[in-house]
Amino acid sequence: MIAYTIRRVLIAIPTLLIVLTITFVLVRVAPGDPAEVRLGDYATKESVEALRKEMGLDKSMWVQYLETLRGLLRGDFGRSMLNGRPISAEIKRSLPYTLELTLMGILFGAVFGIPTGVYTALKRNTLSDYIGRTLSLGGLSFPTFYLGILLMLTFSIKIAIFPVVGGGDIHNLADNLYHLALPGLTLGLIMTAYVTRMARSSVLNTLNEDYVRTARAKGLTERKVIYKHLLRNSLLAITALIGVYAIVLIGGSVMVEIVFSRPGLGKMMIGALKQRDYTTLQAVMVIFASLVVLINLITDLTYGLIDPRVRYK
Amino acid sequence: MKKMNMILAAVLMLGVLFYLGPPLALGAEGKVLRIALDAADISDLHPHYSHTTQDRGVVHLIFNGLVRYRTGDISKFEPDLAESWEVSEDGLTWTFHLRRGVMVHPWKANPGYELTSEDVVYSFQSAADPARSGCAGEYAGMAFEAPDKYTVRVTLQKPLSETLFLPKVTDYMGGLVIPKKPREELGEAFRTHPVGTGPFIFKKYLPKEKVVTVRNEKFYRGVPKLAGVEVFFMADMSSRKFGLQSKELDVIEGPPSQPWVEEMQALPGVAVDVFGPGEAGVLYFNVTKKPFDDTRVRRAIGYALSRDEVATAIGKAIADPICSEIPPPQPGFLTRAEVELRGRQEGKDYLYDFDRKKARKLLADAGFPEGFTTEFYMTERGEYAVPMQNVVAQLRECGINAKLIVVDHPTYHHNIRADMNTIVLYNCWRASADMKLTHMYLSDSIVVTGKKPISNFTHLGKVDADGDGKVDSIDYLIKAAREMLDAQGQRALWQEAQFKLLDWCVSYPLFIKRFTFARQKYVDWGYDLKSTLILSPQINELTTITK
Numbered sequence: 001m002i003a004y005t006i007r008r009v010l011i012a013i014p015t016l017l018i019v020l021t022i023t024f025v026l027v028r029v030a031p032g033d034p035a036e037v038r039l040g041d042y043a044t045k046e047s048v049e050a051l052r053k054e055m056g057l058d059k060s061m062w063v064q065y066l067e068t069l070r071g072l073l074r075g076d077f078g079r080s081m082l083n084g085r086p087i088s089a090e091i092k093r094s095l096p097y098t099l100e101l102t103l104m105g106i107l108f109g110a111v112f113g114i115p116t117g118v119y120t121a122l123k124r125n126t127l128s129d130y131i132g133r134t135l136s137l138g139g140l141s142f143p144t145f146y147l148g149i150l151l152m153l154t155f156s157i158k159i160a161i162f163p164v165v166g167g168g169d170i171h172n173l174a175d176n177l178y179h180l181a182l183p184g185l186t187l188g189l190i191m192t193a194y195v196t197r198m199a200r201s202s203v204l205n206t207l208n209e210d211y212v213r214t215a216r217a218k219g220l221t222e223r224k225v226i227y228k229h230l231l232r233n234s235l236l237a238i239t240a241l242i243g244v245y246a247i248v249l250i251g252g253s254v255m256v257e258i259v260f261s262r263p264g265l266g267k268m269m270i271g272a273l274k275q276r277d278y279t280t281l282q283a284v285m286v287i288f289a290s291l292v293v294l295i296n297l298i299t300d301l302t303y304g305l306i307d308p309r310v311r312y313k
Numbered sequence: 314m315k316k317m318n319m320i321l322a323a324v325l326m327l328g329v330l331f332y333l334g335p336p337l338a339l340g341a342e343g344k345v346l347r348i349a350l351d352a353a354d355i356s357d358l359h360p361h362y363s364h365t366t367q368d369r370g371v372v373h374l375i376f377n378g379l380v381r382y383r384t385g386d387i388s389k390f391e392p393d394l395a396e397s398w399e400v401s402e403d404g405l406t407w408t409f410h411l412r413r414g415v416m417v418h419p420w421k422a423n424p425g426y427e428l429t430s431e432d433v434v435y436s437f438q439s440a441a442d443p444a445r446s447g448c449a450g451e452y453a454g455m456a457f458e459a460p461d462k463y464t465v466r467v468t469l470q471k472p473l474s475e476t477l478f479l480p481k482v483t484d485y486m487g488g489l490v491i492p493k494k495p496r497e498e499l500g501e502a503f504r505t506h507p508v509g510t511g512p513f514i515f516k517k518y519l520p521k522e523k524v525v526t527v528r529n530e531k532f533y534r535g536v537p538k539l540a541g542v543e544v545f546f547m548a549d550m551s552s553r554k555f556g557l558q559s560k561e562l563d564v565i566e567g568p569p570s571q572p573w574v575e576e577m578q579a580l581p582g583v584a585v586d587v588f589g590p591g592e593a594g595v596l597y598f599n600v601t602k603k604p605f606d607d608t609r610v611r612r613a614i615g616y617a618l619s620r621d622e623v624a625t626a627i628g629k630a631i632a633d634p635i636c637s638e639i640p641p642p643q644p645g646f647l648t649r650a651e652v653e654l655r656g657r658q659e660g661k662d663y664l665y666d667f668d669r670k671k672a673r674k675l676l677a678d679a680g681f682p683e684g685f686t687t688e689f690y691m692t693e694r695g696e697y698a699v700p701m702q703n704v705v706a707q708l709r710e711c712g713i714n715a716k717l718i719v720v721d722h723p724t725y726h727h728n729i730r731a732d733m734n735t736i737v738l739y740n741c742w743r744a745s746a747d748m749k750l751t752h753m754y755l756s757d758s759i760v761v762t763g764k765k766p767i768s769n770f771t772h773l774g775k776v777d778a779d780g781d782g783k784v785d786s787i788d789y790l791i792k793a794a795r796e797m798l799d800a801q802g803q804r805a806l807w808q809e810a811q812f813k814l815l816d817w818c819v820s821y822p823l824f825i826k827r828f829t830f831a832r833q834k835y836v837d838w839g840y841d842l843k844s845t846l847i848l849s850p851q852i853n854e855l856t857t858i859t860k
Contacts, residue, residue, distance in 0.1 A: 040364030
């Protein structure tokens with residue numbers, strides 16, 4: 001398993017390199033210049049040129065690319081072109097807000113989505129099943145930002161119990177959870193919709209398996225059939241799909257961070273994009289790509305824990 | 314038993330969330346003012362680089378100029394760091410006498426110190442250096458010296474009128490004084506850790522979230538009434554509105570939108586401020602590109618457009634139609650009556666009031682009886698897109714099919730400066746008529762090909778604007794006005810330059826759009842808010858929370 005993990009990590013390196021290269025080229029090909037954006041309308045041509053030089057934009061693309069790579073190998077993302085702050089420090093501050101939001105969404109989705117999916121599958125074509133399917137379809141159709149605004153309107157304005165502004169103090173658990181509740185619920189509800197549908201589908205597939213019929217035929221209680229045979233076997237597919245949707249969730253977290261003004265990676269990325277902060281944008285994209293790779297790896301490794309038949313080679 | 318434990322744990326967790334939540338939100342209802350601006354983050358808190366509204370909103374709390382625009386009314390100047398000043402008879406030397414006892418804010422382990430002429434000279438030298446400033450062009454050719462501890466002398470190469478010189482030393486961009494020691498000690502960090510002399514002291518910056526300031530107990534105009542100011546960066550309009558409704562925020566920036574103003578006014582306990590100076594929205598025609606090289610086509614567009622309709626599309630409470638490049642109340646602006654009278658005297662029409670028959674006739678005369686199609690870039694930002702969509706709809710009525718290629722805002726600015734548009738809508742406010750005319754019409758400022766390209770999108774100064782076969786320019790009027798020391802004569806020259814522009818119709822002034830902010834009624838600015846240069850309400854030592 002350790003060798004497998006190491007191999008997967010090594011395979012991730014070219015993936016990250018491709019992401020970095022594409023981002024590096026795209027941001028530079030897009031019209032707009034960080035020096036122009038930073039200096040504004042009053043700037044003289046000399047000021048813009050001086051700043052371009054200071055930012056290293058006067059060098060050829062190849063030199064800039066190699067310098068970026070060299071920095072990354074040393075674990076240094078460089079400095080923001082906008083305000084000169086070290087990007088690593090900004091990521092260190094922003095990443096926890098994005099991670100906790102995504103984790104909250106996954107957790108919420110798993111805790112509420114799996115039981116609902118299993119229940120609706122077992123009650124197939126009954127009223128409960130129809131209600132569950134309709135609700136999950138509704139959840140899938142809801143844009144993240146719209147759901148966030150609706151929740152905000154309900155739980156911050158009509159019933160004023162949760163805050164609207166900011167991500168709270170990351171070092172203060174209560175304050176942090178308090179600020180995380182609504183954004184987490186927004187992503188969580190979307191994730192619940194995804195998980196419910198795939199759990200239902202997975203359980204329905206497993207229900208028709210021979211070993212389920214055999215288990216029932218040999219006289220096991222329905223409870224044992226569900227927990228020992230049906231659920232355990234369905235979980236493999238559910239886990240794989242949770243991994244896939246977790247990646248979708250990271251994308252969704254960008255909008256949630258904007259709507260709830262959370263100082264996470266999504267907000268960092270949008271700000272960098274608007275102001276053509278090349279270095280920050282590259283770094284954030286690499287971090288997002290790393291998260292995707294990491295989630296995939298965790299999903300793969302989880303298979304082994306759920307299904308002893310899985311062997312890592 | 315297990316089930317019971319789980320239920321108990323869930324109830325406890327919810328209890329923690331609900332019980333600990335509200336008091337934290339209520340804590341913000343003290344004397345700290347919380348204002349949310351429409352931005353994802355700051356750009357730069359070094360005042361000589363701070364050109365965005367969010368940067369200025371913070372910078373203005375922390376820094377001062379030798380002179381200041383009267384708080385809430387930019388039509389008047391007042392002494393600030395300088396107690397008084399005088400100008401030599403030849404208009405070349407300005408001498409400022411500094412206020413004594415102005416303390417520079419403490420930073421890191423340093424307790425602060427008294428601001429002297431050494432700091433002021435350092436600051437202006439820095440502002441004039443293209444490698445250290447985003448507004449160096451404004452200070453080109455100026456020399457700064459400190460004859461004694463409390464005197465600053467500025468020597469110019471050519472004399473400037475008070476109207477043109479004082480804005481350079483006021484509380485705006487290069488005029489904001491950065492103290493020498495903290496600037497040199499902090500280096501690059503100064504950009505996110507500003508140290509000045511203003512009513513509020515920088516405390517901390519939480520990237521993408523907020524800047525926190527606390528009151529300056531040693532402020533030379535008296536101790537500020539607020540304990541501090543927190544400036545939040547919230548790019549989402551709904552979140553800002555909800556933040557105001559939930560009273561987590563005291564003041565929020567609004568969009569230039571009539572429905573938003575009305576919605577905010579309907580909220581209990583909320584007041585809306587609509588203030589100037591406002592940005593003038595002007596259409597600039599690229600005279601190098603066909604068919605805009607034909608004066609008749611440009612005039613036809615003028616007649617095809619109803620300024621009232623464009624202003625109404627933006628919002629009656631927010632925008633007014635204008636008929637001169639320099640917007641009121643800036644020295645040099647033209648009233649409608651003045652434009653009308655001059656036209657009548659010269660047998661011309663400088664107003665180009667809405668008249669589709671005239672528009673169609675001019676198009677037919679120019680060889681476009683069925684109209685024509687043009688395509689240009691447009692930013693996605695509402696303050697541009699809303700009026701432009703109205704313009705496009707009106708043009709279509711006269712057969713002009715204007716196709717918009719919508720791009721993000723930085724791309725739009727890049728493309729129009731790369732001379733890629735046939736028509737440019739540009740919303741801006743400039744510190745003086747000289748600056749506006751220089752940026753938009755001086756031949757040196759022509760985009761791409763000018764000696765110092767800025768934003769002359771029309772190419773005036775290198776093109777024949779009236780069809781007589783000769784190159785037309787207003788360079789001589791701009792330069793003559795710049796050197797004129799008599800205020801009245803200077804205004805007359807700026808007005809003359811604008812009559813030329815109206816005659817040639819190289820641009821078409823559309824509207825002046827003011828700024829909108831909503832606040833809790835318990836926020837008292839401490840002054841009458843008519844206009845402010847930072848484009849957001851000024852928060853100073855008089856601002857208070859009255860509940």
